[in-house]
Amino acid sequence: MEKGKQIYEGKAKRIYATGDADVVWVEYKDDATAFNGLKKGTINNKGSLNNRISAVFFEMLESKGIPTHFIKLINDREMLVKHIDIIMVEVVMRNIAAGSLAKRLGLEEGTPLSRPVLEFYYKNDELGDPLINDYHALAINIATREQMDKMAELAFKINEILVDYMDKRDIILVDFKLEFGVFKGEVILGDEISPDTCRFWDKHTKEKLDKDRFRRDLGNVEEAYEEIYKRLTATAN
Ligand code: TMP
Ligand code: ASP
Numbered sequence: 001m002e003k004g005k006q007i008y009e010g011k012a013k014r015i016y017a018t019g020d021a022d023v024v025w026v027e028y029k030d031d032a033t034a035f036n037g038l039k040k041g042t043i044n045n046k047g048s049l050n051n052r053i054s055a056v057f058f059e060m061l062e063s064k065g066i067p068t069h070f071i072k073l074i075n076d077r078e079m080l081v082k083h084i085d086i087i088m089v090e091v092v093m094r095n096i097a098a099g100s101l102a103k104r105l106g107l108e109e110g111t112p113l114s115r116p117v118l119e120f121y122y123k124n125d126e127l128g129d130p131l132i133n134d135y136h137a138l139a140i141n142i143a144t145r146e147q148m149d150k151m152a153e154l155a156f157k158i159n160e161i162l163v164d165y166m167d168k169r170d171i172i173l174v175d176f177k178l179e180f181g182v183f184k185g186e187v188i189l190g191d192e193i194s195p196d197t198c199r200f201w202d203k204h205t206k207e208k209l210d211k212d213r214f215r216r217d218l219g220n221v222e223e224a225y226e227e228i229y230k231r232l233t234a235t236a237n
Contacts, residue, residue, distance in 0.1 A: 001080065011037065012050070012196060023071065024083045034215040036128045043214060048076040049225040050194035055079060056232045057193040064161050066154060067188040069181065084181025084190050088142045090121040090129060091151050093159045094175040098199055110206070116159050118152055123179070150187040151180050158189070166200065169231040171209065174199035195225045
């Protein structure tokens with residue numbers, strides 16, 4: 001399969017066509033942004049780490065019955081994925097209060113939530129991805145009732161799988177963001193699952209091993225991403 005012309009460039013990835021209309025080629029970049037692009041930088045080796053970390057998560061989720069866009073790794077920085085029509089809703093799952101939820105609800109970061117919290121955001125950079133609910137999504141026609149329900153069902157399942165999987169690696173899954181798309185009529189998981197899109201804390205020290213190190217200038221950003229890759233690949237299940 002050959003790398004065709006670039007069809008999209010986002011903040012963290014470039015997407016290229018292939019000879020097959022159902023398949024796109026994804027290249028992960030080292031560029032890092034935060035606060036809707038206000039903070040810009042690079043994280044050495046991030047593209048390679050997030051590509052390989054996402055591949056581990058996608059393969060593991062597929063093996064547990066979650067449909068994803070992942071096809072295969074091409075090399076350290078690139079993967080082939082199914083060409084989905086992305087649903088313009090970002091799905092966030094939270095197990096522990098942190099980030100914008102801690103701020104919005106006046107909770108101390110690290111406060112456990114009695115049950116997982118599902119949130120939807122409108123994927124729109126110009127608006128800074130505002131928080132929305134099902135009613136908004138349906139009213140502005142960015143998703144159907146069936147798609148919203150399917151995304152919620154998959155997000156809760158994925159959360160259960162990932163919490164358990166990360167716990168075995170001594171990592172607390174604080175929260176994470178998912179994106180879904182439609183492929184041949186089916187809602188499947190897209191985008192990436194990486195320290196860019198999840199909050200991972202070490203179970204014992206509570207050390208942050210994710211993009212908050214970049215957002216909050218905590219240092220050792222690349223080392224944190226490497227630690228996640230290392231823990232994912234050190235244990236089999
Ligand atoms: P938040 O607390 O800033 O709302 O972030 C919740 C989770 O979503 C966190 O794991 C980081 C992830 N996230 C993204 O992947 N992309 C984004 O643009 C934002 C704001 C958060
Ligand atoms: N990805 C978002 C941005 O660029 C925000 C974030 O991850 O904090 O700006």
